[in-house]
Amino acid sequence: MTCQTALSLLDDFVDGELSQALAEEVSVHLEGCPRCRLEADETKSLKELLRQSEVRDPGRDYWPETSQLILARTVQSASAQEPHHTTADQLADQRNAFVRALLSLAASLVILVSAVVVGQSQKSTATLSSPDNPVLLTSSLAQRLDPDFQIVTHEERTRLAKGMLLMGPPGPFGRIAGLMELINLASPGFTEP
Amino acid sequence: MNKEVPELVKRFVEGDQKAFADLVTRFQKKLYALAYRILGNHLDADEVVQETFVRVYRKRKELKDVNYFSTFLVRIATNYAIDLLRKRKGHSSILEDTTSLPGNVQLSLSHRVATPSEMFENKWLMEEITKALEKLPPRQKLTAILHDIEGYSKAEIADFFECPQATVRSNLHIARTKLKKILKKRLSSKEQK
Incomplete structure (x- = not known):
């Protein structure tokens, strides 16, 4: 070799x-x-x-303490987290479902109120449009073209409020203001300023 | 006792938490010694022990063969230790004073009570060996530790690193050649004795 x-x-x-x-x-x-x-x-x-080199024992207490730490990071955390996790998820789901239902209800109410108000205002417009009502005459095109024209009639205010409701004018309460105006105009006790 | 391990592993994989606790108790000392030799300090060794068991717990479903548990454990530990070694690259680890280790009792892992002079000699020997091992690249260092200190076969080490046995042989040969050069004085004094 x-x-x-x-x-x-x-x-x-x-x-x-x-x-x-x-x-x-x-x-x-x-x-x-x-x-x-x-x-x-x-x-x-x-x-x-x-x-020959021997690793020194880190101490009698080290081993049970380390075991406990490992179990806390694995077995115990898993068993502690799982039910908690499920409950938290369920609660969150329930909360979200409740919020969604509430929002749906609010939206439905808004639509319903709007429909009632618009219907009533159309009814009152029809009333106002009768030939016997002189108020209609004040909202002519000629008057609109007049720079000094001011919205003072019931019809003008109704139209403006409808426009505000449909178009959503600037500002966070634009639509709400339109809606309130329509409600006010449709109420039986409404009086022209 | 060893016959019980596959049964414990089987129960652990099936979700038995007590079996996992038993496996931690059985393997933590072996793992700590291995990690300490690789990283050279208590804090890193402790981190490797804890993290390895946490990862083993999370990956338990990947363990197809219960007889493969030890390999599975060591593979996770060595990979994590290599990551730590790479993170600390350039920051040479300072060998800690053994009196700073936690716990009041410091016993050798071999459970042999050393005399004060033996303890002193072992401390210096450990330091010298750790410093010599630190000069090797991670794979060579781990191969030397696993084979020459921990007593794993080349086939087992090839399994840990998922590489051919020829690579293990080559790494071991290079590691030994370098270590013989670094520890020349210590080796010649040993031969003279």
């Missing part, structure tokens, strides 16, 4: 992982080759040295 072959097998030889036949061949080579023998001895010594 050459030195090159012996050196390539040396790690496995020292680790006892060679077949018996190969191990015997390497042994024979080492007996006659001081250089390869030195290499083998150094590897054996290194292994022994490494195995």
Whole structure:
């Protein structure tokens, strides 16, 4: 056996992982080759040295404490979180469903009130549009073109309020103002300013 | 005792929390020693132990073969340790004073009570070996620790790293060559004794 072959097998030889036949061949080579023998001895010594170093125990209390920490981060947190998680989810779902229902109800009410108010105002407009009512005459196109024209009639105010309700004028309460105006105009006790 | 491990693992995978607690108790010392040798300090070793078990718990469904638990555990631990080593690259870890370790009692993990001179000698030896190992790249360092200190076979290490055995052999050979060079004085004094 050459030195090159012996050196390539040396790690496995020292680790006892060679077949018996190969191990015997390497042994024979080492007996006659001081250089390869030195290499083998150094590897054996290194292994022994490494195995001699002992890790110090971090203390008797360390192990149960660490076990508890691990269990707290795994088993206990999982069992504690799962039901809590489900309840929280259920509560959130219930809350969201309630809010959605409330919003739907509010929207329905707004639509209903708007429909009633618009219907009533149309009725009152029809009343106002009767030939016997002189108020209609004041809201002519000629008057609209007049720069000094001021909205003073019931019809003008109704139209403006309808427009406010449909168009949604600027400001957070634009539509609400229109709605309130329509309600006011439709109420039986309404009087022209 | 070892026959009980596959049964414990089976129960753990099925969701038995007591079985997991038992596995933590059984394997935490072995894991701590391995992590300490790789990282050279208590805090990092502690982090590896805890994080490994947390990851094992979360990934338990991935464990198809109950006999594979030890490999599964060590693979997760070594991968996490490599991550920590890479994070700390450039920041040479300072070997801590063993008196700063938690707990009042400091016993060797081998449960052999050392004499004061042995303790002193072991402290220096541990420091020297850790410093020498620190000079190796992570894979070579881990291969040397797992094979020459922890006693894992090359096939097992190939399993941990999911690489061919030839890679393990090569890493081990390079690691030993470097370590022999770094620890030359210590090795020659050992041979003289």
